[in-house]
Amino acid sequence: MFDEKDIGEIKEEYKKWSDKLEPKLAKRPERKADFANTSGIPLKRVCTPLDMADSDYMKEVGLPGEYPFTRGVQPTMYRGRFWTMRQYAGFATAEDTNKRYRFLLDQGQTGLSVAFDLPTQIGYDSDHPLAQGEVGKVGVTIDSLKDMEILFDQIPLDKVSSSMTINSPAAILLAMYIAVAEKQGVASKGLRGTIQNDILKEYSARGTYIFPPKPSMRIITDIFSFCSQEVPQWNTISISGYHIREAGSTAVQEVAFTLADGIAYVEAAIDAGLDVDEFGPRLSFFFNAHLDFLEEVAKFRAARRLWATIMRDRFKAKDPRSMMIRFHTQTAGCTLTAQQPKNNIVRVAFQALSAVLGGTQSLHTNSMDEAFALPGEEAVQIALKTQQLIAYESGVTDTVDPLGGSYYIEELTKEIFDRASAYIDKIDELGGAAEAIEKGFIQREIQDSAYRYQREIEKDERIVVGVNKFQIEEEAPKDLLRVDPAVRLSQIEKLKELRKERDNGRVKDILSELKKAAEGNDNLMPIIVDAVKAYGTLGEICDALREVFGEYQPVSTIG
Amino acid sequence: MDTKRKIRVLATKPGLDGHDRGIKVIANALMDAGMEVIYTGLRQSPEQIVETAIQEDTDVIALSILSGAHDFLFPKIMELLKGKGVDDILVIGGGIIPDEDIPSMKEIGIAEIFGPGTYTDDIVKYIENNLKR
Numbered sequence: 001m002f003d004e005k006d007i008g009e010i011k012e013e014y015k016k017w018s019d020k021l022e023p024k025l026a027k028r029p030e031r032k033a034d035f036a037n038t039s040g041i042p043l044k045r046v047c048t049p050l051d052m053a054d055s056d057y058m059k060e061v062g063l064p065g066e067y068p069f070t071r072g073v074q075p076t077m078y079r080g081r082f083w084t085m086r087q088y089a090g091f092a093t094a095e096d097t098n099k100r101y102r103f104l105l106d107q108g109q110t111g112l113s114v115a116f117d118l119p120t121q122i123g124y125d126s127d128h129p130l131a132q133g134e135v136g137k138v139g140v141t142i143d144s145l146k147d148m149e150i151l152f153d154q155i156p157l158d159k160v161s162s163s164m165t166i167n168s169p170a171a172i173l174l175a176m177y178i179a180v181a182e183k184q185g186v187a188s189k190g191l192r193g194t195i196q197n198d199i200l201k202e203y204s205a206r207g208t209y210i211f212p213p214k215p216s217m218r219i220i221t222d223i224f225s226f227c228s229q230e231v232p233q234w235n236t237i238s239i240s241g242y243h244i245r246e247a248g249s250t251a252v253q254e255v256a257f258t259l260a261d262g263i264a265y266v267e268a269a270i271d272a273g274l275d276v277d278e279f280g281p282r283l284s285f286f287f288n289a290h291l292d293f294l295e296e297v298a299k300f301r302a303a304r305r306l307w308a309t310i311m312r313d314r315f316k317a318k319d320p321r322s323m324m325i326r327f328h329t330q331t332a333g334c335t336l337t338a339q340q341p342k343n344n345i346v347r348v349a350f351q352a353l354s355a356v357l358g359g360t361q362s363l364h365t366n367s368m369d370e371a372f373a374l375p376g377e378e379a380v381q382i383a384l385k386t387q388q389l390i391a392y393e394s395g396v397t398d399t400v401d402p403l404g405g406s407y408y409i410e411e412l413t414k415e416i417f418d419r420a421s422a423y424i425d426k427i428d429e430l431g432g433a434a435e436a437i438e439k440g441f442i443q444r445e446i447q448d449s450a451y452r453y454q455r456e457i458e459k460d461e462r463i464v465v466g467v468n469k470f471q472i473e474e475e476a477p478k479d480l481l482r483v484d485p486a487v488r489l490s491q492i493e494k495l496k497e498l499r500k501e502r503d504n505g506r507v508k509d510i511l512s513e514l515k516k517a518a519e520g521n522d523n524l525m526p527i528i529v530d531a532v533k534a535y536g537t538l539g540e541i542c543d544a545l546r547e548v549f550g551e552y553q554p555v556s557t558i559g
Numbered sequence: 560m561d562t563k564r565k566i567r568v569l570a571t572k573p574g575l576d577g578h579d580r581g582i583k584v585i586a587n588a589l590m591d592a593g594m595e596v597i598y599t600g601l602r603q604s605p606e607q608i609v610e611t612a613i614q615e616d617t618d619v620i621a622l623s624i625l626s627g628a629h630d631f632l633f634p635k636i637m638e639l640l641k642g643k644g645v646d647d648i649l650v651i652g653g654g655i656i657p658d659e660d661i662p663s664m665k666e667i668g669i670a671e672i673f674g675p676g677t678y679t680d681d682i683v684k685y686i687e688n689n690l691k692r
Contacts, residue, residue, distance in 0.1 A: 118575035118626055122602075130604065133631025134575050207577015207601050247580045334580070338675045371675050372657055373627070450580050451587045458678050467676045476658035483627065558570075558586050558598040 002049045010049055037295040038453070039252040041415050047407035060305065061410065064400045066320075068308040070301050070413065071401040072359040073324040078397035084362035085387045086163060088330065090115030090140035091374050092483045093490065094150035097140040101155060103377065107384055112155070112162040113364060115139035116173075121208040123169045123542030126491035135488035138374070139165075143495055144537045148176040149183065157181045161192040163238070163328065163362075168210035170197035171219055172541050175529040178231065194235035194284055194328070197223060200261040200433050201240050203552065204442045205247040210542060213434050215549035219524060220265065221272040224279040226525035235284040237265060238328060241303075245288035246334045248450020251299045252416055254288060256423030257433070257442055259306055263424070264433040266315055276315045280322025289351040289358075290332040296351070297403055298412035300358025303327070306417055310424075329355035330364040336371045340466035341477060344368040349386050356390050357403055363387055373480035440557040447557060495537065502535040510534055511544045518548040566686065569617040571599040571608050573636065576626035581653060585621065588679030594686070605635040612640075612648060618690055621682075622669075625654040629664070637667045647691040653677065 002010075035043040044051070055061075062068055065075030074080060087104055089112075090097045101112055116139040119131035125143045126135045135141050142148055152162075157180065166173045174195050178188045199216040202209040209216070220237065227236045241249075241258030249257065262283065269279050287303065289296055307325040311317040331351035336344045345368050352365045365383040367375030375383070391397055403409045430436040437443065456462035463469045510531045517527050531541050570586045572579060579601060586596045597615050599608070612620050624632065633652060640648065652664060653673040661672050670689060673682055 118628075122575055130575065130602075133628035133635075134626060137627040138576070202577070205577075207579065208575075246578075248584075372655065447580075447583045447587070451584050454584045454588075454679060458680060464676075478659075480657050480659075482657075485631070554600055556598065556600060558583060559590070559596065 002053060007053050014048060037292050039250040047411050051407050051411045067323060068305040069324055070305045071404050073326055077400040082391045083360050084111040085109050086111040086113045086362045086364055087384055088113040088115050088364045092136040092487050094140055094147040098151055098153050109384060112160055114164045116166055117141045123210050125495060125537050125539030126488050127495055128539060135491055136483045141491055143491060144498055144535050145176050145179055145532045146498060148180050152180050157184055158186040158190050163194040165196045167196050167199055167202050167208055169538060169542055170195040171223055171525055171528050172538055175532045178529060179533050188231045191231055192233045194238050197237040198240045200264060201243055203437045205446060206243040209552045211549040212552045217268045221269050222523045222525050224269050225274055226523055228278050236282045238284045238286045240286040242286045242288045242330055245290060247446045248453060249446045250449050251295050252419045253445060255299055255303045256420040260424050260427045260433040276317045277319040277322050280311060280317050281319060285325050285327035287327050287329050288332050289329050289355040291335050293350055293354050296354035297357045298409055299416055301413045302416035306420055326361045328362040329360040331366045333366055333370055336366060337466050338371040341368045343466055345382055352386055353390055356396060372477055376481050440555050443557040498535055506534045507536045514544050515548050518545055566594040567617040568594050568596050568619040568621055569612045569615060570596050570621045571603050572601045572623055573603050573608060573632040574624055574626055574628040575602055577601055578625040582623035585679055585682060592683040605632060605639050608636055609639040619649045619686055622652040623654045629656055633664055633669055634667050649689055649691050
């Protein structure tokens with residue numbers, strides 16, 4: 001990349017500089033004997049053009065909006081428009097959550113992100129025994145289309161894009177969204193949004209699985225195929241590293257395991273007869289913005305380059321949009337401390353900044369109080385304002401990929417790319433991501449990293465301000481947001497009403513049609529749309545599929 | 560307690576939440592400290608937890624929950640233990656449990672609640688010093 005003469009001169013000067021430093025270091029050593037980031041990548045004292053001497057700029061870095069997209073997926077990035085500010089929210093009933101959404105939209109939020117409660121995510125209605133204690137707790141509870149109609153009341157679905165964190169029952173919630181839009185007079189072809197729909201990371205890191213891998217992959221490819229015709233602007237999957245990182249992985253593992261999952265989905269879709277350029281542009285991703293600022297910036301850049309090479313070289317995609325990794329980012333929930341919670345505002349701010357410097361397409365910033373409970377309104381407001389401060393005040397948005405070309409950032413990007421590629425090779429050897437999860441490999445890698453991280457904190461090798469250094473006496477926080485246990489009872493009442501009002505014969509017929517389709521190969525999506533429109537409940541639809549598909553039995557990786 | 564027998568701990572996730580990073584870290588730490596750990600995995604009902612603890616004859620039940628469902632599930636587990644006449648198992652809890660809930664949790668017999676930022680060494684010591692048999 002540099003003139004040979006220049007390189008020679010820099011080498012000479014670098015040598016002189018190092019020699020001069022030696023005696024000084026002997027007298028006054030650095031803070032640590034070895035510096036490394038969370039991925040265990042050793043960090044040099046300083047990076048120079050020598051580190052980039054062998055690199056091929058156009059091949060590895062290139063220009064924004066061009067392969068391999070290291071510098072960003074759009075040519076103008078935030079000079080054109082800012083990322084979508086999208087706060088993940090949902091609690092209690094659809095009525096409560098609808099109010100929070102309208103508050104967030106009034107505050108200048110530009111997209112919605114739905115958090116569902118655990119019974120909804122695992123396919124139980126609120127009246128299921130296992131739903132006791134959980135209804136409305138970590139998200140909004142949705143039992144039927146009725147709730148979904150309330151959730152989006154007075155929110156124009158032709159204008160707002162919605163992301164839904166829903167995996168095993170993603171087809172059902174998408175069907176409900178389509179049905180609500182239809183009632184608003186919005187055709188499915190005009191809908192924009194995302195369903196998470198990423199089952200593999202549920203097995204390896206997040207835990208809200210229902211069905212075994214094979215039928216789960218089939219539902220996913222049914223969704224790909226249905227949406228390519230009926231909901232063409234929809235992101236049919238959000239392949240998520242976020243939860244892998246939250247579960248304890250390193251940055252390199254986050255990239256590797258996420259893209260390995262991505263490979264498995266692409267393979268499944270191709271096996272189902274789909275063309276890679278038909279569904280490829282609708283694949284989206286979701287990453288974590290963790291503490292190590294520069295490692296994170298490099299991680300996002302490396303992930304873009306790696307996915308582009310995988311799609312082009314491995315899957316022979318032709319459409320550049322298939323090669324672009326478009327991603328959402330959330331700041332790292334696991335780095336929030338219960339101690340000195342206001343410090344979390346600052347942690348979130350620089351994590352968010354790393355996502356912006358890494359070229360994210362949308363962003364959620366965590367609230368300072370999330371180590372205690374669901375966020376309160378003031379905390380959410382500060383979190384959202386943090387994004388607005390970065391966008392409108394910091395100036396980092398006026399030049400595309402402003403850290404690109406930094407010797408250190410480019411070196412780190414390359415290092416993460418190489419190390420994640422090596423992991424993907426290893427997963428290929430194990431038979432792909434689904435097999436690697438079945439063998440417990442990915443879970444073990446993640447939990448080993450989590451344990452190492454915790455031990456580092458306990459041995460004071462890793463400092464967490466307020467936890468193992470700079471502690472202060474403080475009072476417990478008050479007025480935390482709590483979900484009334486009565487939410488479950490009111491949902492049960494609603495369900496009783498629903499089952500009285502609707503045409504039960506029709507629901508029964510559609511559910512048996514669904515079971516028949518599940519036993520065969522027909523696309524399940526159109527029948528699921530019919531089922532939700534007839535007010536079949538989420539639990540009933542999932543039960544019908546459970547009968548045919550069975551339930552996933554996790555592998556143990558402890559002991 | 561028989562000094563040759565290792566301390567047996569049931570590490571478990573009641574309810575539906577999938578956040579198992581904490582409990583797995585603790586399970587590893589307890590094993591490193593010489594204890595025997597039975598980890599149940601996710602989504603255990605109160606009935607399953609109590610049954611497993613009795614069958615496996617564990618000295619400790621370590622409950623981890625981050626969804627906020629502790630207010631229903633912890634009392635349910637304690638009630639079932641009481642119903643079975645079990646009073647010599649040390650029950651501890653952790654996860655996202657608001658401070659203001661801790662007194663009521665202790666009242667029903669959860670010996671200690673360990674929140675975010677807890678050192679695993681402290682949990683090891685706590686168990687060693689507070690066994691009920």
